[in-house]
Amino acid sequence: WSLYGAMRSAAQIISYEIPVALSIIAVIMLTSTMSMQGIIQYQSGLIWGFLPNWLIFNNPFTFVAFFIFFISGIAECNRTPFDIPEAESELVAGAFTEYSGMRYAFFFLSEYANMFVVAGVAATAFLGGWQSPIPGLFNSPAWGLWWFMSKTMFLIFVMIWFRWTFPRLRVDQLMSVCWKGFTPIALVNIFGVGIWYLTLG
Numbered sequence: 001w002s003l004y005g006a007m008r009s010a011a012q013i014i015s016y017e018i019p020v021a022l023s024i025i026a027v028i029m030l031t032s033t034m035s036m037q038g039i040i041q042y043q044s045g046l047i048w049g050f051l052p053n054w055l056i057f058n059n060p061f062t063f064v065a066f067f068i069f070f071i072s073g074i075a076e077c078n079r080t081p082f083d084i085p086e087a088e089s090e091l092v093a094g095a096f097t098e099y100s101g102m103r104y105a106f107f108f109l110s111e112y113a114n115m116f117v118v119a120g121v122a123a124t125a126f127l128g129g130w131q132s133p134i135p136g137l138f139n140s141p142a143w144g145l146w147w148f149m150s151k152t153m154f155l156i157f158v159m160i161w162f163r164w165t166f167p168r169l170r171v172d173q174l175m176s177v178c179w180k181g182f183t184p185i186a187l188v189n190i191f192g193v194g195i196w197y198l199t200l201g
Contacts, residue, residue: 075178
């Protein structure tokens with residue numbers, strides 16, 4: 001069981017790194033910077049007069065990039081419905097079958113830490129980071145920490161909600177979603193972001 005679980009885990013992580021990277025490339029193309037601070041500053045102000053200028057609202061292609069990044073991030077965290085490497089009904093505990101005690105607990109603690117990282121990067125790249133949804137109001141450093149933590153915790157709540165809502169995918173379905181769905185869409189999405197930037201940017 002440990003070998004099967006480890007092979008599934010390696011295949012899943014390597015596969016879903018690609019759509020995650022392609023989604024972030026779309027953000028870097030649009031903002032022209034790799035700095036987290038620069039990406040957040042790009043998202044200041046309003047768009048269409050009433051929406052915050054967060055990248056999730058900026059154009060249709062960045063919304064697609066957010067969706068792909070977030071779902072692929074959940075897959076990288078091994079959260080249900082993507083918890084194939086440790087599917088209890090198939091592999092007992094997967095790659096962690098031989099572990100017990102604190103070593104076993106640290107593996108799962110690292111998964112929750114990974115969830116926080118994925119949610120934090122998504123909040124920074126697509127949801128304005130520490131910026132207030134109402135430009136000009138509640139923008140002090142203390143409020144910035146509050147907004148960032150609120151956005152991050154909301155995304156973590158969505159991950160936990162997914163866990164109790166959707167059934168687990170089969171391993172072939174998991175790979176098909178990545179290689180036949182997310183990766184081609186993310187590639188086309190990069191071209192879409194480039195065209196949007198050149199014509200309307």
